[in-house]
Amino acid sequence: MPGIIGRKIGMTSVFGPDGQNIACTVIEAGPCVVTQVKNEQTDGYRAVQLAFGEKKEKNTSKAALGHFKKASTTPKRNIVEFRDFSTEFEAIAELGKEVRVESIFVEGDFIDAIGTSKGRGFQGVVKRHGFSGVGGQTHGQHNRLRAPGSMGNASFASRVIKGKRLAGRMGNDRVKLTNLQVVKILPEQNLIVISGSVPGAKNSTVILQK
Incomplete structure (x- = not known):
């Protein structure tokens, strides 16, 4: 399934076609770089590996530097693999290619959002x-x-x-929300506006996929 990596900007609201006020989440989705393309002959399955977010070279291992060098890109912070691309997205599966949000989603699509929820610490019942x-x-x-x-009981079980x-x-758990609708796409700013809330704090990493 195709997807993209993004960063949660925050929440806003927009008015729908019927005048209803819809709470939305704004996400800076991409641009991502294809850092690896896997196929059934060499890896046993089809997948595309995307990277997002700049990272300092001094904080990157030599193995990772070599991996990014093959894709002719700078070190990235987040790497996510998307498996089983459909044929309509074959053009994206090219090493070193830049993937933007408008090449994956269109307004009106229903997508899934994956993020890490805010940590609450030790809480009572x-x-x-x-x-x-x-x-x-x-x-x-x-x-x-x-x-x-x-x-529970006292004498029996006693535990x-x-x-x-x-x-x-x-x-602080991985949470997946399904069937969130794409309300608006702003390709100039690499922004995507989706209905509803997305797990995670501001500036946290979010994975969007169809």
């Missing part, structure tokens, strides 16, 4: 799982408002069963 807490402050419940409550929803680390 109320924020992490939506628990209600134990209850009111009557009958001695003065410090139990956000507690998880009972965790907390694995898989129970408890407090723990929240966020």
Whole structure:
């Protein structure tokens, strides 16, 4: 499936054709460079490797420098592989070719967005799982408002069963949102505006694919 790498700029809103105000995310998508083309004869599958974002040469390994040199490009920060390109995108699969957002998507397309959600740290069950807490402050419940409550039987099992929803680390996970519509494409600024929210903080890396 074809796709492109981008950077989340932030959110805005646009008015749809029926006058409805649509919340949208603005993403700087590309331009990306094709750094490797894989085929079934040598690699066992078809894929195109794209690179995005500048990186200092002193912070790049010699092996990576040689890899980018083959594509006649400068060191890049993000590398993503897109597998199984359809025949209509064969022209993109050329080593060293620059891939821009308007060559992949058009306005009205439904796409998927992949990003890393914001990290929330160690959170309790109320924020992490939506628990209600134990209850009111009557009958001695003065410090139990956000507690998880009972965790199981006492004599039998005598332990907390694995898989129970408890407090723990929240966020900082890979999240994929599907069927987000492309509202607008600004090729001069390499921007794409898609409906809805996209996981991740501002300036975080986002992968867009059909």
